[in-house]
Amino acid sequence: MKQQPAQMRWERRTQWPLLALAVAFAVAYSVPIIAPGSHSVWLAVCSVTEWVVWAAFAADYAVRLALTPDRKFFIRTHWLDLLAVLLPLARPLRLLRLVSTLALVGRRARMAPQIQLTTYVGGAVVGLLMFGSLAVLEAERDAPNGNIKTLGDAVWWSFTTMTTVGYGDHSPTTGLGRVIAVGLMISGIALLGVVTANIAAWFISRFERDDEEEHRRTAAIEALTAEVTSLRATVAALAAGRADPAADGTPPAPTSAVSSPRS
Numbered sequence: 001m002k003q004q005p006a007q008m009r010w011e012r013r014t015q016w017p018l019l020a021l022a023v024a025f026a027v028a029y030s031v032p033i034i035a036p037g038s039h040s041v042w043l044a045v046c047s048v049t050e051w052v053v054w055a056a057f058a059a060d061y062a063v064r065l066a067l068t069p070d071r072k073f074f075i076r077t078h079w080l081d082l083l084a085v086l087l088p089l090a091r092p093l094r095l096l097r098l099v100s101t102l103a104l105v106g107r108r109a110r111m112a113p114q115i116q117l118t119t120y121v122g123g124a125v126v127g128l129l130m131f132g133s134l135a136v137l138e139a140e141r142d143a144p145n146g147n148i149k150t151l152g153d154a155v156w157w158s159f160t161t162m163t164t165v166g167y168g169d170h171s172p173t174t175g176l177g178r179v180i181a182v183g184l185m186i187s188g189i190a191l192l193g194v195v196t197a198n199i200a201a202w203f204i205s206r207f208e209r210d211d212e213e214e215h216r217r218t219a220a221i222e223a224l225t226a227e228v229t230s231l232r233a234t235v236a237a238l239a240a241g242r243a244d245p246a247a248d249g250t251p252p253a254p255t256s257a258v259s260s261p262r263s
Contacts, residue, residue, distance in 0.1 A: 007067040014060060025053040033134045034151060058085045121194055132184045133158040139177040146173050162188035
C-alpha cells in the first residue's frame with residue numbers, strides 16, 4: 001500500500017480536533033454577547049479560549065506549510081486559512097475567522113463531492129446566520145438610534161438580510177453594523193449561486209449519464225441488427241445453394257439424345 005504524504009496524514013489526524021476547537025470558539029464568542037453581564041471569570045475564560053483556538057489554528061497552518069512539498073502553491077490555494085491566521089483577534093474580524101474555520105473543516109472532510117458541498121453550504125449558512133446575528137447585536141445594541149436590541153431582532157434581521165428580502169423593520173445604524181450587513185448580503189448571494197450551480201450541475205450530469213446510456217443501448221441495438229442482417233444473408237445463401245445443385249459442385253445429370261430412324 002502506498003504511504004500517504006506527511007501533510008495528508010497530519011490533516012487526517014487533526015480533522016476532528018480542529019472541529020472541536022471550532023465549536024469551542026463558537027461558544028467563547030457567543031457567551032459574552034448573549035450574556036454580557038456574566039461574571040468576569042467567565043468572560044476571561046472566553047477570551048483565553050479565543051486566543052487558544054487562534055493559536056492552535058496558527059500552529060496548524062505552520063505545520064501544514066512546513067510539511068507541504070510546494071509551499072508557494074499551498075499559500076495560493078489556502079489563502080483563506082492564512083487570512084484567518086493573520087487577522088488580529090478583534091471583534092469585527094472574528095466572524096471571518098469562524099467562516100475560514102468552517103471552510104477548513106469542509107475541505108478536510110473525506111466525503112463525496114456532493115456531500116462535501118452540501119455540508120459546506122449548510123455549515124456556512126448556519127455559521128453566518130448565527131455569528132452575523134451576534135456581531136450585529138454587539139454593534140447595534142448600545143447605539144443611540146439602533147433598533148436591533150435583542151437576539152431575536154438580530155436573528156430576524158440576519159435571515160432577511162442574508163436572503164436579500166430586506167423588510168426594513170430592522171436595520172443597522174452604525175458603520176460596523178452596515179459593514180456586517182454588506183458581508184451578509186454578499187454571502188447570501190454567493191451561497192445562493194453555489195446552491196443553484198450545484199443543482200444545475202447535478203441535472204446536467206444526470207442528463208449526460210442518461211445520454212451515454214442511450215448511446216450505449218443504441219449502439220448495442222445497431223450491432224444486433226447488423227448481426228441479424230448478416231445471419232439472414234448467410235441463411236439465404238445456404239437456401240439458394242440447396243435449390244441450385246450447381247452451386248454446391250454437383251455435376252448435372254446427363255441428357256440422352258433420341259434420334260429418329262431414317263426413312
